[in-house]
Amino acid sequence: MDENFTKPWHGINREKISWNPTVDEELCIGCGLCVTGCGRMVYRFDFEKKKPVVVDPLHCMVACVTCANTCPQYAISFPPLSFVHRLIKENHLMKQAKDVLADNRDKYALRGSKKS
Ligand code: SF4
Numbered sequence: 001m002d003e004n005f006t007k008p009w010h011g012i013n014r015e016k017i018s019w020n021p022t023v024d025e026e027l028c029i030g031c032g033l034c035v036t037g038c039g040r041m042v043y044r045f046d047f048e049k050k051k052p053v054v055v056d057p058l059h060c061m062v063a064c065v066t067c068a069n070t071c072p073q074y075a076i077s078f079p080p081l082s083f084v085h086r087l088i089k090e091n092h093l094m095k096q097a098k099d100v101l102a103d104n105r106d107k108y109a110l111r112g113s114k115k116s
């Protein structure tokens with residue numbers, strides 16, 4: 001496991017968040033797109049079975065569904081996004097974000113002229 005990918009999510013211990021992909025092996029054709037497309041090394045590839053394996057589920061970025069969106073077989077699933085929205089609500093993350101924006105105005109402020 002790589003600690004760089006398991007940091008708390010908006011202050012919530014990553015181990016307390018059940019967010020990771022599940023692969024339906026019946027649908028999967030072993031193209032490997034999910035394995036090579038994930039920058040967080042969630043998957044490894046079983047070259048004998050020609051199937052991806054979720055080896056480091058906690059590496060998965062909470063709320064990311066990129067691999068599911070790019071899988072040509074619709075073989076990857078995640079919990080419903082309502083799970084993420086509930087986390088946001090229960091942990092008051094919108095208030096937290098507002099406070100972080102206010103405290104870091106210089107960092108996040110849009111600069112220069114806007115193009116239309
Ligand atoms: S992208 Fe989909 S079809 Fe391709 S290896 Fe991954 S799960 Fe299987």
Ligand code: SF4
Pocket residue numbers: 020021037038039040042043059060061064065066067068
């Ligand atoms: S959802 Fe994103 S971070 Fe998680 S395994 Fe897929 S591509 Fe990687």
